[in-house]
Amino acid sequence: MSTNGKVKVIPCSGMGKVYGLMAREAALHTASCLCPGQAETMCLAYIVTGDAAAEAGIANQPCITVDGCPAMCSAKSVGAKGGDIKAEFKVLDIMKLHKGAKPGTATELTADGWSIVDEIAVKLEACILDIQREGR
Ligand code: SF4
Numbered sequence: 435m436s437t438n439g440k441v442k443v444i445p446c447s448g449m450g451k452v453y454g455l456m457a458r459e460a461a462l463h464t465a466s467c468l469c470p471g472q473a474e475t476m477c478l479a480y481i482v483t484g485d486a487a488a489e490a491g492i493a494n495q496p497c498i499t500v501d502g503c504p505a506m507c508s509a510k511s512v513g514a515k516g517g518d519i520k521a522e523f524k525v526l527d528i529m530k531l532h533k534g535a536k537p538g539t540a541t542e543l544t545a546d547g548w549s550i551v552d553e554i555a556v557k558l559e560a561c562i563l564d565i566q567r568e569g570r
Contacts, residue, residue: 441473441562442492442517444481445500446508450540453502453525456547460525460554461500468559472566473498482511492517496565498558502526521561528554 445461448454480488497517537547
């Protein structure tokens with residue numbers, strides 16, 4: 435993983451929860467489609483398990499964490515490994531704006547789920563562009 439000035443967008447792993455799936459899909463969509471020139475995503479497992487390249491990739495680098503729930507696994511791990519966290523997103527907070535929505539399951543999103551993922555990705559994009567613009 436490079437220290438190339440790109441903002442690192444790091445979702446939690448959340449394998450058994452729909453909010454974790456939404457965090458991963460939002461981070462992937464942002465980094466691969468919305469702003470591939472300004473951001474990249476990373477696998478939290480490498481960071482948690484102490485992979486040297488992953489740790490070097492986030493140390494003192496601008497990071498945005500995307501967590502599914504209040505456990506905030508990504509924010510805690512990235513912070514503990516020296517990532518410069520510029521913003522912390524939590525899918526649960528965004529779901530509160532969509533009361534009654536049925537986003538899907540831990541393995542498959544519904545149309546509601548994909549729509550909310552798109553909304554999260556747009557918020558991430560705006561945050562990334564702010565970070566790049568302000569050089570923070
Ligand atoms: S933040 Fe919540 S959903 Fe994500 S990995 Fe941790 S416990 Fe799972």
